Amino acid sequence: MSHPLGRTPFPGLVSRSSRSSRSSSGFTLVELLVVITIIVLLAGMTMTVGPKVMERGRATSCLANLKQLGTGTRIYLNDNDDTMFSTTNPWPTALHDKAVSDWRAFRSPFDKPSTSRPADNNTPAPVSYGINEKALGKNTAKFDAPSQLILMAPAMDPGAEIAFSGTSTTSVTITPSGSANKPLGTHSNRNQINVVFADSHAQNLSYKEYADTSGDTGRLRWTPYEGR
Secondary structure, three states, X not given: OOOOOOOOOOHHHHHHHHHHHHHHHHHHHHHHHHHHHHHHHHHHHHHHHHHHHHHHHHHHHHHHHHHHHHHHHHHHHHOOOOEOOOOOOOHHHHHHHHOOOOHHXXXXXXXXXXXXXXXXXXXXXXXXXXXXXXXXXXXXXHOOOOOOOXXXXXXXXXXXXOOOOOEOOOOOEEOOOOOOOOOOOOEOOOOEEEEEEOOOOEEEEEHHHHHOOOHHHHHHHHOOOOOO
16 A cells, blocks of 8 residues: 555565565575585594494404303313313314304404305304414313413404405414504404403403514413413
8 A cells, every 4th residue: 555645654664574584585595504514514524433433333242252252162161171172173163062052153243244154144154253273172271371361363364354264164263463563453443353362251452462472471372381
């Protein structure tokens, strides 16, 4: 409706409404840009942090597997006069038949499923862990330092990539390999590895500790008793 004097009624209100509309429209654009920026930042953080979180999860699961294998080995030893698995029969089968019935405990989460190593529970089953070859066939009651002797750990193939080839039909073994300058662990840029000791406790070691065979510490870590 036109004003009798040809002026728009309540000009101030119209002007404020117009400014409010333009201001609202402009604020929405700024808000959108802020949201986009936050999304980009979060995506970048996820790409950086996500793999580390997943790796820590795998390391934790790996340690749990080794604890289970260590406990199962203790049950086996109790029923076999403290004598470790035979050198002639595959230890994974002996341990599975006696104390650890789920083959999934023998497989590291770092052991990725493939055509040749399917993610199932059938035999021959993939086995990612090896036993200290010097411990096989030995009487564990004579071990010099069970709490320091590495009994089992991930048994990886040599090479730059983390890969496994052990199965339940073979006595998968481990020996100290690599070095502090050439670590071959499973996580933390291959600088860390999980182990279970002969007294059945499991823990994470630096690869430097794992591969060191020098002095009394190195001997006790890899040799059941003096000279053998």
